[in-house]
Structures are given as structure tokens and as C-alpha cells.
Amino acid sequence: MAKQCLPLIVDQVTAAYGQNTIIKGLSLQLQAGEIGCLLGASGCGKSTLLKLIAGFGELTSGTIQLGDRQLASPQSSLATEHRRVGMVFQDIALFPHLTIGQNIAFGLAKLSRPEQRRRVTELLALVGLSDYQQRYPNELSGGQQQRVAIARALAPEPDLLLLDEPFSGLDVMLRDSLLVELRSILIQQQITALFVTHDQLEAFAIADKVALMDDGKIVQFATPYELYHQPVNRYVADFVGNGYFLPVELLNSQQINTELGVLTSPQPLAATAGQKKLLLLRPDDILHDDESPYQASITRKHFKGSFFQYEVQLSNGCLLPCQAPSHHNHAIGEMIGIRLELDHMVLFDQT
Numbered sequence: 001m002a003k004q005c006l007p008l009i010v011d012q013v014t015a016a017y018g019q020n021t022i023i024k025g026l027s028l029q030l031q032a033g034e035i036g037c038l039l040g041a042s043g044c045g046k047s048t049l050l051k052l053i054a055g056f057g058e059l060t061s062g063t064i065q066l067g068d069r070q071l072a073s074p075q076s077s078l079a080t081e082h083r084r085v086g087m088v089f090q091d092i093a094l095f096p097h098l099t100i101g102q103n104i105a106f107g108l109a110k111l112s113r114p115e116q117r118r119r120v121t122e123l124l125a126l127v128g129l130s131d132y133q134q135r136y137p138n139e140l141s142g143g144q145q146q147r148v149a150i151a152r153a154l155a156p157e158p159d160l161l162l163l164d165e166p167f168s169g170l171d172v173m174l175r176d177s178l179l180v181e182l183r184s185i186l187i188q189q190q191i192t193a194l195f196v197t198h199d200q201l202e203a204f205a206i207a208d209k210v211a212l213m214d215d216g217k218i219v220q221f222a223t224p225y226e227l228y229h230q231p232v233n234r235y236v237a238d239f240v241g242n243g244y245f246l247p248v249e250l251l252n253s254q255q256i257n258t259e260l261g262v263l264t265s266p267q268p269l270a271a272t273a274g275q276k277k278l279l280l281l282r283p284d285d286i287l288h289d290d291e292s293p294y295q296a297s298i299t300r301k302h303f304k305g306s307f308f309q310y311e312v313q314l315s316n317g318c319l320l321p322c323q324a325p326s327h328h329n330h331a332i333g334e335m336i337g338i339r340l341e342l343d344h345m346v347l348f349d350q351t
């Protein structure tokens, strides 16, 4: 029978280390079964928030709730072991003297022996390690050990799973495949989960919704698609997807004048004629086009295999990214034609 999953509600939470306030009136809601991700630069408070939800640390204000149960407030705090919250951290903390099967069974003491065996077998199958039950942690690769850590955290059927950069010690290829695997495991288990990372690609691969944090607050909480295409401000645009900003002038409610010609927005723009703004551009919005009348000089190039990622400079000094097919191998300093290809426009104030 499918387990009931619960929503997580973090409401106006503030928390400090001594005099240093780290989490600043932060609110966040995950729907039951939703996979959320805390994304943000080092030191913005991601791990601190995760620890507060897990039961390590005190709130100075606000509440944390899981379904109908209040986990924490400044007045009361449920002990970690009673929160029904599973945790997986970057440092794989498997017990070295226990087999993989015993590691997974560790939190199942309340179950009968046959029930424990059934659950361990089920979880080993879930993480693709059915043949490894009798092995010891030091006989497994880093990726396999982290899969065991996930199985161990899921074993007692927690209401919420917290994961703090669980794959950051692993190589990129392995990390990508583990992220895909983990997402399907979480969906299959129908568990509400909160994942921490400073890597936007990791966040995009795992999460239904991403909370971009800055200085103890959430700047935007949205789907990966919205975060990338509809960032609420320049900080988000810059952090997520390497935003570039081109100065433009509004001609009317749908047209803007730029160094690269007059552009027409498919949607009406929230600005009035004559206003000067910044147009958000992503590397894939600017294409190399020999036929284009707009020329720019190459300042940097990066071969990415299937394409070249160039940085180019316009005559007004503005630097922009530009993508070109991988056989368009141009030299630094060379002038090339570029063209904008935008299906929607995001404008920010110039200040």
C-alpha cells in the first residue's frame, strides 16, 4: 500500500548562531510528495535550514510543521528521533563494521526479524544493490555507498527525506546518473524530500521546485523552468544560467531598440515607451550567423564538443555570450556576425 506523504511547512523561521542571524524570516512550503531543492551560494544558510528541519538547532521565531505535526517553534522542539525525518549527508556515514544489509536494517529495530529482512531486500532492490547485502561498506564504490545511505534513510519510511549535497564528492558522470536514479526512487516512494546543493544543474535535475536562497532568505521559489526563464530579479537571473544584460530602450509596449536591432516581443512588455532597461540574455539566445549585419569581436572561446561557447564584445563594449556549431572555429579577436533569437523577453531596471 502506498505510504501517505505529508506537506512540509516552514513558516517565518528565524535562527542564529550566537549573535549571528543566519535564517531571516524564511517561509517555504513543499506539497505532499514534492521534491524541493535549496539552491544558493556557499554560506547563504542552506545547511542551517536543513538542520533546523532535522532537529539540530533552535528557532528564534517561526514554526516548522510536517503534515499536522509541529516539529519546532521557539517554545518547543520535537526530538530528532521523533520527527520521522530521514537524512543523507555528503559524508557517507555507513557503519564500517556492519554489512550493507545490517546498515540498512539499523533503524528497523522495532520491526520483527522477517519484516526487517523483507524491508532490506525491498530497499536493496530499489537502489539496485540486491547482490551486495553481505558486503561491507569499504568493498563498495562511493556511488554505491551513497545509494546504501539513501536506502538506510528510507528504510524506516520517514515522512520527509533531507539530503545535503549527497553526491558532491562523486565525479560528474556518476553524479548525473545518481540524480536521475534518486529522483525516480523518490517519486516511486512518494516521499516529500528537500535536497541541498549549490549547483544549479543538480537542482534542475532533481527538483520539482527550487528555492533560490540568498543571505538567509528565499529570493524565488519556482520550477526549474520558471527560475531559468522568468527570474524575478537580476540576482536570480545571474545565479541561474549565467545571465548577461544588454541595455535597451522601449519603443512601445512590444518593441525594444537594441545594439542588435529592433526586437518585437511576442507578449506585451511591462514598461512604457522611452524607458531604458536591461534585457536578459542567455548563452543560447545569441547565435552566430554569417549573414547577420551585426558584428562582434570574439573575446573568449570555449570548445564544448557539440558547440563553441564564445564571449563576444559589441562596439559599445557590451560583452555577450554566443553559441556556434562546433565546426565554426573562430579565433580570438575575429569579428563574427551574431543574431538574437528570443522567444520571450525578460527586462530589468538598469539600477
Ligand SMILES: Nc1ncnc2c1ncn2[C@@H]1O[C@H](COP(=O)(O)OP(=O)(O)OP(=O)(O)O)[C@@H](O)[C@H]1O
Binding pocket: 017, 022, 040, 041, 042, 043, 044, 045, 046, 047, 048, 049, 198
Ligand atoms: N556551527 C556553527 N557555528 C557558527 N556559525 C556557523 C555554524 N555553522 C554554520 N555557520 C555559519 O552560518 C552561515 C551559513 O552556513 P551554512 O552551512 O548553513 O551555509 P550553506 O549555504 O549550507 O553553505 P555551503 O554551501 O558552503 O555548505 C555561514 O556564515 C557559516 O559560517
